[in-house]
Amino acid sequence: MKESCPGSREITSPSPETISCAFCNSMNEIWTDETEIKCGHCGKTINRAMKTTCLDWCPSAKECIGVEKYERIINSRK
Numbered sequence: 042m043k044e045s046c047p048g049s050r051e052i053t054s055p056s057p058e059t060i061s062c063a064f065c066n067s068m069n070e071i072w073t074d075e076t077e078i079k080c081g082h083c084g085k086t087i088n089r090a091m092k093t094t095c096l097d098w099c100p101s102a103k104e105c106i107g108v109e110k111y112e113r114i115i116n117s118r119k
Contacts, residue, residue, distance in 0.1 A: 048095035052106050052114070062087050074110070076117040091118060 055074040062069060067082035077088045096102045096114060103111040 046095065046099075046105065048099065049102070049105050052094060052096070052110065060087060060089060074114060076114070 051073045055072040057070045057072055059068045060071045060078075061067070062080040062083060062085065064085045064087075065080060065083040067080060069078060069081055069087060071078050071087070071089065076091050077086055079085070080087055091114070095105070096111065099105070
């Protein structure tokens with residue numbers, strides 16, 4: 042596996058977090074590389090802002106994390 046910078050670890054090796062649904066207040070699991078999920082209780086889409094990552098400033102980010110994942114994350118921010 043190609044070695045990457047420490048700034049990309051959250052994206053290349055995502056981990057689960059919990060997020061509260063704004064519609065029904067139930068807790069849902071979301072991964073650190075995701076910006077939206079469907080609530081497991083009410084089925085509505087839960088959105089969250091992704092914090093600033095190396096994708097925002099590093100010229101090698103696309104190569105480092107891979108084109109497919111890079112484009113998925115960038116497009117989900119729009």
